Amino acid sequence: MASSTGRLYKLYVSNIPWTVSHSELRQYFSKYGPVNLATVIFDKNTGLSRNFGFVFFGNRQGFEEAQKLIEHKLEGQVLKVAPSTQDQE
Amino acid sequence: MASILRSSKFVRYIAGFAKNVVVSTPREFDGNLLNAATVQCYCGALPRSLATQTSAQHDQSLDRRLKSLDQDVRKSGRISRRDIEDVLEEIRNARSATSSQSLLVIRCCGTLVPDEMPEIRTKLVQEIWNTLNKLNVPMDVSHYNALLRVYLENEHLFSPTEFLSEMESKGIEPNRVTYQRLISRYCYDGDIEGATKILEYMREKQMPVNENVFNALIYGHSQAGDMDSAHGILSVMAQAGLEPSADTYTTLLCGYAKEGRIETINELINECEQKEVYLLDKDYLDIVYALATNGQSQYIPDILSKVKKTIGYNQDAVNFILRLINKGQDEAAYAILETMVRSTRPDGSLMPVGSFFIRQLVKADKDLETIVKYCKKLEEKNMYQKGLHLATEVSLELGKEVLAYELLNQLKQQGVEIRQHFFWPLIASNATDSSGKGIIRVLQKMQEFDVIPSHETLRDWVLPKLKGKSSEVLSLLRDANISVGSSACGLVTNLLIKNEIAEAATIASSVPAYYVPELIRRPLTNALYATGDVKSYITILRHVYENLKRKINYSDNQDTTIDGAAVIGLFLNDLTIKRNYANILTEVLEQLAEQGLSITTTAAESLESKLGEKMTDHLSGLLGRLTSGELTPVPLSKRPVYTPYYQMNVDQLEKLVQNLESKNVDTVGYKRRLITLYHRENNLEKMEALIEQLKNSTNFELTAGIHAILMDTYAAHDNLEKALEQFEVVKQKETEEFNIDESKIIRIAGLMIKQGKLEEAIKFLEETPRDKGNRGYSYTSQVWRVLNSLAENGQVEELERLFNTLVKNEYIDITTVLLGPLIKVYLVKNDLDAALQKFQWCVEQYKLTPWKNELACKLIQIEDAEKLQKLTDLSTIVHGEINSLYDLVFAFVECGRIRQARKILETPGLQNRPQRINNACERFQQEGLVKPLEGLKDATRDLNHIDRTDIYYQLLLSYIKQDDSEKCLGLWTQMQEEDMAPTDQFLIKLGSFLQEKGLSVPFAIPQPKIQQRPITATSTVPPAVKPAQVFSTFKQKLGNEDLDWCLQYLNNQQDRVSVADCSQLIEKLIHNDRLNDAVKVTLHLLNKGSFPVQKIFRFLLNKVAATGQVDTLNEIGHKLNTDVKRMVSFDNRLCHANIVAGKAKDYLEKLENNIDNATDENLEIISSEFPRGGAYGILEKHPELTKKFEEIGIKYAQKGVVGPLNVLWTKYFIDRETEKANKLWQDYLKDSPRIMFQKIIHTARELQDEDLIQRLTEHLKISNVTAGAVGNVYSCYLDVLVAKNKVEDVVETFENALKQVPIENINRTAVLRVKEIYEKLGKPFTYPIPSKNRSNVQENDDVES
DSSP, rough: OOOSOOOOOEEEEEEOOOTOOOHHHHHHHHHGSSSSEEEEEEOOOOOEEEEEEEEESSSHHHHHHHHHOOOOOOOOEEEEEOSSSSOOO | OHHHHHHHHHHHHHTTHHHHHHHHOOOOOOOSGGGGOOOOOOOSOOOOOOOOOOTTOOHHHHHHHHHHHHHHHHHOOOOOOOHHHHHHHHHHHOOOHHHHHHHHHHOOOOOOOOSSHHHHHHHHHHHHHHHHHHHOOOOOOHHHHHHHHHHTTTTTOHHHHHHHHHHHHOOOOOOOHHHHHHHHHHHHHHHHHHHHHHHHHHTTTOOOHHHHHHHHHHHHHHHHHHHHHHHHHHHHHHHHHOOOOHHHHHHHHHHHHHHOOOOHHHHHHHHHHHOOOOOOOOHHHHHHHHHHTTTOOOHHHHHHOOOOOOHHHHHHHHHHHHHHHTTHHHHHHHHHHHSOOOBBOOOBBBBBOOHHHHHHHHTOOOOOOHHHHHHHHHHHHHHHHHHHHHHHHHHTTTOHHHHHHHHHHHHTTTTTTOOOOGGHHHHHHHTTTSSSSHHHHHHHHHTTTOOOOHHHHIIIIIIGOOOSSSHHHHHHHHTTTTOHHHHHHHHHHHHHHTTHHHHHHHHHHOOOOOOOHHHHHHHHHHHHHHHHEEEEEHHHHHHHHGGGGGGGHSSSTOOOOHHHHHHHHHHHHGGSSSSTTTHHHHHHHHHHHHHHOOOOOOHHHHHHHHHHGOOOOHHHHSSOOOOOOOOEEEEEEEOOOOOGGGOHHHHHHHHHHHHHHHOOOOOHHHHHHHHHHHHHHTOOOHHHHHHHHHTTTTTTTOOOHHHHHHHHHHTTTOOOHHHHHHHHHHHTSSSOOOEEEHHHHHHHHHHHHHHHHHHHHHHHHSSOOOOOOOOOOOHHHHHHHHHHHHHHTTOOHHHHHHHHHHHTTTTTOOOHHHHHHHHHHHHHOOHHHHHHHHHHHHHHHHHHOTTTTHHHHHHHHTHHHHHHHHHHHHHHHHHHHHHHHHHHHHHHHHTTTTHHHHHHTTTTTTOOHHHHHHHHHHHHHHOOOOOHHHHHHHHHHHHHTOHHHHHHHHHHHHHHTTTOHHHHHHHHHHHHHOOHHHHHOHHHHHHHHHHTTTTTSSSOOOOOOGGGOSSTTTOOOOSSHHHSHHHHHHHEEEEETTTHHHHHHHSSSSSGGGHHHHHHHHHHHHTOOOOHHHHHHHHHHHHHTTTOOOHHHHHOOOOOHHHTTTHHHHHHTTTHHHHHHTTHHHHHHHHHHHTTTOOHHHHHHHHHHHTTOOOTTTTHHHHSSSSSTHHOOEEEEEHHHHHHHHEEEEEEEHHHOOOOOOHHHHHHHHHTTTTHHHHIIIIIIIIOSSOHHHHHHHHHHTOOOHHHHHHHHHHTSSOOOOHHHHEEEEEHHHHHHHTOOOOOOOHHHHHHHHSSSSSGGGHHHHHHHHHHHHHTTTOOSSSOOOOOHHHHHHHHHTSOO
16 A cells, blocks of 8 residues: 555465464475465464465565476375465555 | 167166056146155155255345255255354344245254254254244244154154144144154154054045155054064055055165064065166165164175165265264264275376265264274275374364364374464364363463464464453463463553553563564554554553563574664554554654654655655654655546447438438448448338439449349348349349359248249259358358248258258258258158158268157157167267256156156266256246146156256146146145245245135245345234234234224234235225325334335335425435335435425435535445436426536546436437437446446337337447347347337347347347247247246346346
């Protein structure tokens, strides 16, 4: 709103196993480039993982690298990865 | 190879055909008699389909939930308890439910929830039942029957006599279905005597006894341990003329299973096969269930070896496994699990199976040992790898804390890392414990697993749930061994989130701790804006700053340098997230300066650039710099508009030509265009006149193209001679490149054939050089008409010659439609052999199946099984097995051969194609084919993958057409028996029909939609002692027009009168010219928070508006919310009232005032309050206000609301003020996503103004509107033409319309009318009739919202 720093390199990640939280998600995606923020969404009322989350990359390269791989697998589960539709904030 | 398999399969359906034909006459339907019996298997009720399409008119979220329940049932045959509880909650919130919605929820509480224990399900249904009673939802015998069924499914041991007396006390008479279910209840106990008593009572009452009862008796005898008697029922059935069905045998087999008589079981299964009774997989699973629950598990492998594992087997298996686990039969459940079919992944490996198994083990409270055992087993067998993970997840989900710790321990032993968030669900599930001890216990447990609760855990999960003073919270956390630092930081963050900034400041200043800047910053900013408490803000900031050095303790990175000034800068920059930060920033900066804190230059620069034009002298003084910027808004310029001549229609163009000629402008170019348009309209007269006129003008040349057009028009007018004359002219003119459009050639050839000159036609086709144009729909139908004319006359040879010529010369792209005549020509002559041969040729040559259904029906009628087999084989090659089988089903049904149809539908693994069944139903109903419809109902009975609501509804419509109330009511009873919930649509239709016939209605008729949305919660009627009687007195008085009595009664006993009755009173009062009294009753209803039935409410508002009572309307309006206003078009009435009262100008000013004062927030409401329909009235009655209106409209449009200008455009358009209309269109409307032109359609329809509607169709061609809208306009166009009996124009317009929109978008009734015209003209009508729903959707499409 105040100042738009341009595009956000934001990935939408789903099918995340319940055992994975923010730090595991960040660690996994860090191999593609610097990760500013990685977050898994939890249900406020039940405390359970909603099995999806977001990864914000620090640069375009990491953002694009991460999308190149056809199958992301984390703790035995295949992740679904897509650029988040809200790429401007 | 595949086809051999296939045909051998078909033999099964068709083999018995010849011998069955003699005995199986089409079954007569009788709502009450034996053959309509449904089958119910008693050894374990199966999930039936909920089979409902809840109509969209009720509370939407409730409906949405019910709909999703329904879908779940269809997909998997089960739903979750949570879903039901959600629905119940929804009902509680809405404080109402319709009769059919409640029926649905009740029925959900049985075996549809296999993963819950039966006792829990019974509790649930009782809770629902009580809730419904409390809400005074009308319950009838169908609800009691549904409750009975759920009780039976849950093996709930209720007392039949008590149940009956409860019904009696409510004044509800049990019916056939009630007694059948009570018999089952006795049979469960093996109480044959009790069952027989009821049976005798039924006989006395002459109620029909059907297969269900016999199945129950078999069950009863086997429960009593008397298998001989159970088996004996079969012969009793035979005496009654009933064949035992698969369910009968299954019930019997389960009886033997209980006793472990495996040999008898095998014998019986053989018997079934011999008798062509096919046991389904779920029947075998029923036997397995009976074996397992009666200690006969050793035979389970025998039975499991018999399952066929057809499609749907896995779902059945899951349901049985869940039930078996609940019954404590883990081993048997596991045995079934091992038989499940596993699909493969793309890489060829097997998909895992068993997650639901583990889930259910946890849910059913199995001990750790059992769970671990099966997890290991599944892993060893390579069925499911991460069983323990899953079990842990489920235990967390369900809040099974003890088990969860045990499982976590297991995981830990396996070397799995135990993480913070594993414990969050446990903390959450302990949140209800207000002492906080539960949460502390979890925190302590975490540390046993070496997991130190993190900031996040504390901030997001623990602190928000801990109640009490800050000091108490801190001491609780100390008990949990949490460091004071972590607690304090978390606490401060949480207080800030709750905007308790002062308390947060107190904590921060008293507890020295590292207050993590990243965690605190944003909550602090928000709290400052919420409270304006700069002092506390500064205090906290100060302490953040002071404690930064503590960070070292939290960081592994020893050389982290801490730049305090930078941190403060970040906090300040964060303040700029709000738009009005400038003032507060000033204050903060002042106080920061007082505090002696400094910020970095980078931060200052960043702030400066953010401040932009908001920068003040004072601020710049504080920051030391200033920048400024300025923007000049660029006013929007308007563009001129006109319609290019090539987009004009005939009218516009004629006017233009006339106009230009009067100004002596050359018009030849435009006239050339006019000729094309005349050709399109097939207007020979005008064309000839114009050409004659043009011949005289100097600068006009009659080109070959124009001659070709003339030729075509002559041909279309059946004037072959003149057409050929023109043909020769064209030929001469175009010596070099002579060619003619295909469609023109076909038209002339067709004309020749019509006149019996086939040879000439063929020569013409072969020799005329041509120009391949676009082969649209009309071209194909043109060709078809020519072919068909020969077929109808039975001219085989001529037809073949023509067809071959067309193919050889590539005139046609072969389609089913075009091949049709080739078959038809033989059927006309009744030569089936040749027809089938030709059919085969079509399949082989073109992979198309023309006239298949007609052929199939003919073959069924003459009972030619061999040829039918051949036909089906051929069809399978093209359409695949499933489609061909469905087609065969409908053909059988149409010919009354229900047994054959059902046999096909019972095919294990026949996939469900609901759309196909619904289409068939509707076709039968429309064509008045009641028998086939009844046949379809019988043939689909009990096949729970098929949604049969539509069949019932269409049947109801048919019976109403036949005026047979008994059959109508019989349908309702039968639906109870089959455990189907009638839709509201069904109940309303049936109820009003019965009322019309003066019969009593045994259920509450659902009320029209508006009442289903109670606005306040106080509208429930307290139960009176004998409400029914009071109501009926009121109704009676109302019927006798004793309105004064009613009014008085209403005044005294206002709460006793239902909304429906009040509404009726209102209606009667209006009819008696007592409008004021009617308004009073309405206000009385509104004050109670409800409102009259929508239809009557509208009627009342209309009347009030027509008398110009603006004040009264305003009074009513104040009591309505936006939704209701929209539903009754309140603002349109208000507008109308103002017009009548002569206050149109004032009213317009009010609207203007509204838009002048609109803000972003209320713009939507203001937009909705503009009377889009009524405003037209202002324009009509007060043309002098048009200018004013336009000004206001532009104001609206500038805020993005184009509705008002849309109204004005409509007015211009209707008044033929083309220029003004076009200008408005170009300037404001053309890009609007939603254009209203309903008024134009109305006007055109009313005045039968052909020109108007024609102009609209032309206009829409250049507009951005949906196909639905275009379809709507064409529907009107067609209706106008039909009304004017312009039959040929109808045909032409219809074909034109089809070029633009799919037929589904055209109004169904319009299409039906067109069809009539075709038939009158003797033209074949080969288009599909759009389904009802579709056309409804389309009609609503562009009605103003």
